[in-house]
């Protein structure tokens with residue numbers, strides 16, 4: 599896959615449908631049949647009053663399901679109180695929140711899409727770190743009392759706290775199954791709790807949860823195992839991973855394919871059904887030794903299904919200076935995604951901002967009616983359209 603980025607080369611022409619036909623083909627994700635390769639990426643909207651999903655949220659997700667996506671990964675939802683990012687981020691515990699999720703799930707599935715709940719525990723990452731007000735008064739916990747070097751936050755978790763947190767993830771998975779979700783995605787990317795264990799800068803532990811990359815994987819592996827134990831071995835559990843962190847876009851958990859292999863092995867052994875590989879541009883080269891992307895390496899080394907994400911259909915990544923404000927259509931990225939799937943580099947492609955602007959994106963790609971797709975701009979963040 600190309601490792602360049604030259605917006606000036608942008609071809610202002612939507613590819614013909616036959617060019618990306620593979621995106622419309624079905625896929626088996628650990629036994630879950632998906633009608634196509636198009637996934638809605640998880641996007642926090644902070645529209646759930648005190649953590650309870652609303653009817654407006656149900657309609658927002660239903661629109662994307664009716665619009666043809668194969669699978670939705672919901673916005674991050676907290677497995678327990680100390681893992682919440684903010685008051686209006688949904689919870690995946692408590693009868694009120696679970697009833698709200700049941701209202702979200704039913705119409706999505708009725709429209710033929712699969713749906714995974716993303717489980718998001720922020721650990722030592724607080725809203726104040728990104729200059730947002732902290733709407734909750736909770737004691738934050740993290741592997742070593744750090745969100746990153748120089749960012750002391752919360753207290754280092756005791757092994758008893760770790761065990762309880764792992765159980766909370768499992769309970770969230772079990773309850774997700776009870777309200778009808780097809781599976782869960784563990785948010786282990788972007789510098790949140792499981793990623794704070796992965797990253798050597800935030801994990802200085804001397805016990806069995808710290809040390810080499812295999813030991814730093816132990817927490818996430820226990821979480822995956824517990825989700826399967828509580829929700830059932832046939833309940834889908836995917837893991838979202840990234841090299842970059844909210845606090846450090848240049849951060850690297852691993853620097854070579856060999857290290858990546860060591861990162862993935864314990865996670866595969868724990869029974870994970872797939873990886874969601876989060877990069878800012880899905881086609882970027884990850885190691886200097888090869889032109890392949892991180893998603894492609896993960897696919898190759900894990901042997902598990904892989905969802906790639908990052909700037910599909912758009913000309914700016916979401917962490918670029920103006921990437922949350924706007925993004926113009928970049929059709930050639932769609933072709934790159936189709937080619938990568940065709941070549942077995944990854945299996946599914948997730949769209950974030952492009953699906954905020956175009957709820958019917960998948961249907962248009964499937965039918966070839968792509969003229970009229972809209973650019974993304976920040977107004978789509980202001981409402982749950």
Ligand SMILES: Cc1cc2nc3c(=O)[nH]c(=O)nc-3n(C[C@H](O)[C@H](O)[C@H](O)COP(=O)(O)O)c2cc1C
Pocket residue numbers: 639640641642643673674716718785787838876878907908909910912914915916922948949950951952979
């Ligand atoms: C408004 C917004 C909220 C997001 N919230 C989450 C989230 O809750 N969990 C997560 O893993 N990623 C989150 N992301 C990242 C997206 O899932 C995705 O990786 C990113 O937007 C890149 O995809 P895109 O270029 O197609 O938009 C968010 C992105 C945006 C724009």
